[in-house]
Structure formats: C-alpha cells, structure tokens
Amino acid sequence: MEIRTLRTSELDAAWELDADSFHIGPEKREHWMRFVDPERVLGAFEGERLVGVAEVLPFGQFFGGCAVAMGGLSGVSVAPDLRGSGLAKRLCTACLETMRERGEVISSLYPGTTSLYRGLGWELAGSVAVRKIAPRSLLALPRTERGRTRPMTSADVDSVRACYWRLAQPTNGCLDRAGPLWERLEAAWEDRSGFVFEGEAGRVAGYVVYHQIDGEYSHLGGEFGIVLDEMVATTRDAAVALWRLLGSWGSQADQVVFRGAVEEPALLLLPEQESSTLADFRWMTRVVDAVGAVASRGFPHGLKIEVPLSLSDPILGANQGDYVLSVQKGRGELARTGVGSGPVFGIGAFSSLYTGWATTARLGAAGLLAGGTSEQRAALDAAFGGPTPWMLDEF
Template identity: 30%
Template sequence: MTSKIEFGTVSNPEDAQSLGEMLCQCFNFPIADWPEYRDRIGLENFRVVRQTGEIVGGLAIYRMGQWFGQQSVPMAGIAAVGVPPEHRGKKVAIELLSNTIRELYHKGVPISTLYPATQRLYRQMGYEQAGSRCCWELPTESIKSIDRTLSVQKIKTIQSETLAKIYHQQAQQINGNLDRNPAIWRGIVEHKENVVHAYLIGAETQPEGYIIFSQKSEGNNLYLEIWDWVALTPAAIERLWTFIADHRSQVKNVRWYSGAIDPRLLLLPEQTAKIRFHEMWFLRIINVEKALNLRGYPPEVEAELHLAVKDTWIPDNNSNFVLTVSGGQGEVTKGGRGDLQLEIRALAPLYTGLFTPLQLQMAGQLEATDKAILIATQMFADSHPWMPDFF
C-alpha cells in the first residue's frame, strides 16, 4: 500500500456511520439494522484501520468468557471483520487483526475466539480450529417421549439475568461454552422477525432447565428453532423431549445448535437426528501464561509439562514455558526444556481439547518426547469442545 495504515477506535458519528455502511456491504445486511448492532456491542468495542483518513477495515470485539476445565477464561470474541472490495488484497485485514491481537495482549486478555470466513487468513494470525458448532434436526414424531413428571411454566417476560444462573450450571461443565455477556443474551431472546417463546422446566423455586424457541415456516411445514435450552437433570431432558414432541401435530421438525456429539440424543429411541451443517470455531492463545494459568485441569493430575512455543506476532509468547498442574489448577513459569514444541496456532486445539497431543503430532502440528505426549494427554483430557452460540 502507498500510504500508512492507522489503527484505532471510532469516536464520532460520521466514522460510526461510515463503518456501518462498510460492514453492511461486506455482510449484506440492511443499513437500518446497523444502529441496533452497534449499540448491542458498544461503539467502544469496534476497531478500525484508516488510510488517508478513510476507514478501510473494521471489526467488533465481544468481551466475555469461555469455559475450559470448569473455569471461565476471559475471552475476546472477534466478529464482523470486514474490508470493502476495493481495498482487499492489500493486507488490510492483516494490519487490522495484528494490531487487535497486540492490543488484546497488552490489555491482559488470555484468549480470543471467532468464526472464520476463511481459514487461511486467521491461521496466519495464530488462530486454529478449536471446537464445533452443529445444527441438528430431528422429526418431532420420532421422539416418542411421554414424561410429564416435571412442570412446565411459560415465561411471560424473558429475563436473561434469571436464565443465566441456570445456564451457568450447565455451561461450566462443557469445554468451549461461552460465559455470555449481555450482547450474546440479547441475540438469544430478541428476534425482530420471530415471536420468541420461553418455558421454565421444574419448580419455579428450583428450576431444572429451560427452553427458548420460535415457530418458523419452511414451505408448507412448521419447525421449531431452539435458540437456547438447558437441562440440568435427566428428568429435565426427558421433560424437554416430551414438550417438543407435544408440538408434533403442527410441527414437523425441531432444530437446535450443539456439538458434533450431543448426549441428549441418548434418551431417544432411534438415531433419527441428523446434522444439517457443521462448522468450526477458531481460538487464539493471546497470552500463553495467563491462558494456561486460568484454565482448569483434571484434579487428579499432578504433573509438569515443558513447552516451547513459537509466535510470530506476540514476542512474549515466543518462549519456553513450564506448566505445573496440581489440584486442578495450573501455574506457568518461563524456561524449561521445551519437551513439547509447537506453533502458537497448534496450541489452540490442544488447549481446548479438540485434538489429543498424539493426533496433533501425527498431523505434524507438534514435536514432543513420548513422556511429554503422555503428560499433555493427561492434562488436557476432557470432553469435545463446542458452543451453541454464533457471533
């Protein structure tokens, strides 16, 4: 590029409007929707790059957390990364992302997560596949559940603060689930084009779950679109399946978002649920020491792992580290032998548990001694990471 690119925030109405027009073009959504999206995230959480005063790229940052090892790790969710077509192919996105990553590091953010439009760009920036999000579909007539032991109560006014307490009890057990912020909750409970229904499962004083959904048309058929659902007990799962099955006279199918393996399907009589689409979210370790320190680990593991990490964009991550795990907690110091060597992006699927150390080694993503592979396997052993949310 012929002139210098400047990275910064948006602070005046004219720039905010320019950013909105650019992002609306990039993602093909009406400019009338921009004010709501801008205010939901907060203008202070957008970042842009300018060339000769013109905004040539921008993105949004969701400040929230993500659960790993039953601990909520502070996370920056990156969304709406846009560059207008006349400025593409000029490394604008690299300037935008590299400056954002460095800012996050200096602000002490441990990890960052996003849904990539293209893998190549984000891998170049140190992001890698880290977990799944699947859209499942199931014919309502195939559910067959008849269990109405628990009560079901319609929620007349949906308040995310109340539901969040129930959600947290489930989410903290699942690697990759979000520790949601208000913007994510608003996206779940507010849908301008759809009527949203919500029901509480179990006693109001001690609920065991909930469901939030809309009824939508597809051709001549209706289907349920579940925006969010939680079941804290087997009885709640049974009651939710019965509740969904009770729509079968009018509703042909139900759809929801989950991981590639959903244990709720164990309660169904047949394998009638199918995955409509499967996508991967990406994660980047922004601060190696903080990310490894704040994650939870299996409480029975007492071990020490020597890592050697290479990071092109954040010099402080480009080092050797010793991770000591005891009592479910990790402690990181710099130094050590570097028994397990890997690029920063390969650390992401190890950190989340998407791939085992042996799988990463077989794919050429790390080099390690046999003992280091065994120790890393014990430390990062957990369930498949997934999240139902998209941002």
C-alpha cells in the first residue's frame, strides 16, 4: 500500500470516495472541486486504485488570543471493502507527520468515531451545540432604536470578515479563517439570505446568514424552519436587532435552528431560557508539536508559573519527554529538562488541557493524568483553563 499526496488527475477518484463515504450529493461536486487542493490530500493506493483519502486543511485556531497553526483533518475515508484493516490509522499517522513538517503545531477534527482518533492522540477539546428556539420568543427582546439592519451585499465582505474576527480572536477554539476558508464560506452563502447590522458610525457590528427548510407539514401549507448558516453579534444592539429580525419569521416559521457555544450568550439577553438543545457534540484536538504549540498560544496576562510535566507520545516520539512549562507576560515556553517531577500526561490528555476543555481534575478522574502536586495541577488549570472552547466552523 502506497500513501502519498494526490495528483490533480486523481481528484475525481477522491471525490467519488468522499461523496460515497459521507453521502454527499452530486450538486456539491463543483464546490468541492473548486476548493480542494490536491497538495493537501493524502491518498492510499492499492496498485492504481485509490482506496483511502484524508485532507489536512490549513487553518489557524485561536487560543489565548493567538492564532495557532492548525491542520484541520477532514474527509478521512476508506473504501468499504478495506475497512477494519488499519488503513485509516496509517493515513492519519501520515497526516500527522506532514503537519509536523509544515509547522502545523496542533490538529483539530470533527470525529465520525472518537476511538479511531483517540487511539492516535486526538482528544475531546471543544463543545458545540445545535439549538432551536421559537421565533415568537425572540420578539420578546426589547426593540433597539440605535443602528440599522440592512441586506448584506458583496461590498460588505471586508466588514463582515472584520466583525467575525472581533468575535473569534478572543474566543478559544474559533478559527482565524486565514487562507481559503472565507472564500469557501462566501461561495456556500451565495444563495442564502444575509443581513448586516450597522451600529455606531455605520460600523458592521453583526450579521446573519440563513436559509429556510421544510417543516413536517410544509407540503400542506404548514410552518417551515429557519436555519442559521452563521450569526455573529459583537454588541448588544446587534444581537437584539438580528434576533428580532429572525423573530419576525414567527408568522410562518415555527423554529430557528442554530449552532454555537454550549452556553449560548443570547441567554443573557432573552427574558426566558426558551431554547432547547437538539444535539451537542465535541470536536477533538491533538498537539502535534508540544514545544511549538505552547509557544504559539496566548496565556493569561498576570500569571507567572513554572511547572514540571512529562509527556508520552507513542506516535510522534519527538514530543515525548520531561519538560518545564513557564508562563509569564501572556506567553509560554515548554523547555526540556532531564527529570520528571510533575504531572504525567499522554499526548491526548495534554491536548485536552491545552485547549481548555478539560481541567486536571477531569483528566485525573478519567485516569488520564498521574502524579504532580495539587499546586502544580492548579497552576496548569490557571494557565490553560477558561470558558469551554467552541467554534462556528465545521469541516
């Protein structure tokens, strides 16, 4: 079995495998072909036949206010007749090696199965919820007289991107959307409804992109639903105005469905806790280069610590060893030492701590962290902890 980067002439076969594995309709083919970069897809070949693929997307992911170079693992698929023979494991391991070479110091993914990725060092690292709310309850929000909502146009591209950045940069887990990600999204939003909210001095302080979906009885003239492709509000006025715009659909639609953080910020605005959760799930992250990952993220300003810790990593052995983590002035450093006298982590557990999803107590209770004093563990929690990481993107 040969594993290597795809050639352009092999993209058709990759699309076939991907479309079959993820039940993607032919209408999505053009979009897929437009944005796929064969240099970023690894293929497994049995003779001439492409039997497995995995794509590594070039992302940045914000942690502690800094964009950390992240390889987004996506579209891992293996031909049905060859599943269960360790091929996905080999492909993902090869992807990790390419990420390390490219300087992508962490990797995140949405797991179809957790155990495959956990076995390779990814661990639960961020939470996302899909919620629904009745549009009528959004109308309970007080009207805002400041600013105005208007249709989004192609002239809004830069201000919409800037608005997203103001939300994403301080939010652990959000993508920085450098590279082709924005173009991908904007192409996907072409046939959607979009509105922006202009606040002070005409600055775009929020936007919403959505589409309609059939309800159970739409074919009989019954109500339909509104699905948010994305909503970002960076001020209270923007949030109120955009939620009220969605609330105005209450005469025809029975639900607004949206994804976001597990703890929804809109609950601070709404008079009642009326949204309900349809699904909640967790993405996974793997530290690919421990020293680089610590150097790339931000840490709390005002925190000064030095903690010894040990890492084990059977897949990427360069991470393995004893270190001292130093944090000061908002930056961190992981330096090698000769002796291990602190908490001991597998690379997966360290990854879950790194994003702030798991605390040392949660890892300890799961048997994923051993050793260290309570002071050392508290210092690690102070360095990495924060609100549960989440992101708007799915890949």
